[in-house]
Amino acid sequence: MSNREERIKLQNIDIKNVSKSFGSLRVLEQVDFSIAKGEFAAIVGPSGCGKSTVLRMIAGLESPGSGAVTANGADIEKPDPSRMLIFQEHALYPWRTVADNVAFGLELAGMRKKERSQRVDEVLAKVGLTGFQKYYPHQLSGGMRQRAAIARALVTDPEVLLLDEPFGALDAITKISMQNELLTLWEGTGKTVLLITHDIDEAIYLADTVYVMSPRPGRIVEQIKLSMPRPRNRNGADFVAVRERV
Ligand code: ADP
Ligand code: MG
Numbered sequence: 486m487s488n489r490e491e492r493i494k495l496q497n498i499d500i501k502n503v504s505k506s507f508g509s510l511r512v513l514e515q516v517d518f519s520i521a522k523g524e525f526a527a528i529v530g531p532s533g534c535g536k537s538t539v540l541r542m543i544a545g546l547e548s549p550g551s552g553a554v555t556a557n558g559a560d561i562e563k564p565d566p567s568r569m570l571i572f573q574e575h576a577l578y579p580w581r582t583v584a585d586n587v588a589f590g591l592e593l594a595g596m597r598k599k600e601r602s603q604r605v606d607e608v609l610a611k612v613g614l615t616g617f618q619k620y621y622p623h624q625l626s627g628g629m630r631q632r633a634a635i636a637r638a639l640v641t642d643p644e645v646l647l648l649d650e651p652f653g654a655l656d657a658i659t660k661i662s663m664q665n666e667l668l669t670l671w672e673g674t675g676k677t678v679l680l681i682t683h684d685i686d687e688a689i690y691l692a693d694t695v696y697v698m699s700p701r702p703g704r705i706v707e708q709i710k711l712s713m714p715r716p717r718n719r720n721g722a723d724f725v726a727v728r729e730r731v
Contacts, residue, residue, distance in 0.1 A: 497522065498519060498543060499553070499555045499556075499558075500517060500519065500552070500554050502553075503517070503552035504550050505538060505549060512703055516535075516539060516703065516705055517705070518708070522677055525671055525694075527682060528688075528697075529685050529695060529698070533701075534700035535700070536649075536703070537649055537681065538703070539703075540647050540649055543556075545561045545562060545565065577637070583633050584619065587605045587608060587640050594641060604640060612632040612666075631655060631659075635667075644677060648681065652664060664691060668691060680692060689711065695708070695709040
């Protein structure tokens with residue numbers, strides 16, 4: 486195997502034959518897929534089918550019952566915010582200012598206060614929140630809160646972004662603008678992204694590969710590979726989808 490093939494193989498996130506129960510509830514059944522470095526993958530499926538459980542395993546927050554979850558060939562055993570960051574809709578602490586929310590991952594990483602505030606300012610500028618450092622979450626609009634939460638996920642510059650229904654509660658206009666910002670970020674940085682959503686249109690619009698899950702127990706029933714390169718806009722949606730039953 487060439488060095489390049491070896492490298493690509495090692496930088497995958499691999500979910501191998503994972504099954505999981507909570508008590509007597511079978512939540513995941515033989516879930517098996519992998520995400521290449523730099524890929525934008527999405528999981529779609531109805532509420533309760535086990536999407537967040539898969540994401541939490543990749544984040545190291547939940548262990549697989551059977552099977553294996555690995556990153557770069559090694560088992561994922563505990564959360565590592567500098568490597569993978571999970572973003573959830575209500576991820577902001579209401580008692581912390583925007584700046585202190587965003588600084589959270591840097592505090593955990595032991596960064597000194599002065600460097601922290603420089604880095605926070607830099608990331609807030611990137612999401613268009615310059616000047617809102619001292620605001621509390623309740624003083625922001627829904628769209629601004631989402632931006633602050635995204636800033637919090639980006640501040641440690643993780644290789645992998647794990648996004649759990651990040652656009653769920655947004656109005657339609659803000660949603661499209663945030664989706665496009667995510668694409669710009671992804672195209673500009675080559676980050677690996679796993680997006681969880683119950684919106685199939687959103688998944689097909691954003692991702693290279695879409696995994697469709699069905700519930701009780703959660704399993705992947707379809708893999709949709711979208712052709713690359715393709716136009717990523719809603720007016721010229723002439724991309725090709727190749728669907729495979731799994
Ligand atoms: P989704 O994100 O697709 O809505 P989840 O992964 O959150 O689904 O949950 C899948 C199923 O597992 C649900 O029935 C949920 O109630 C159950 N579940 C998730 N986490 C736990 C847990 N820690 N303990 C018990 N049941 C859980
Ligand atoms: Mg969920």
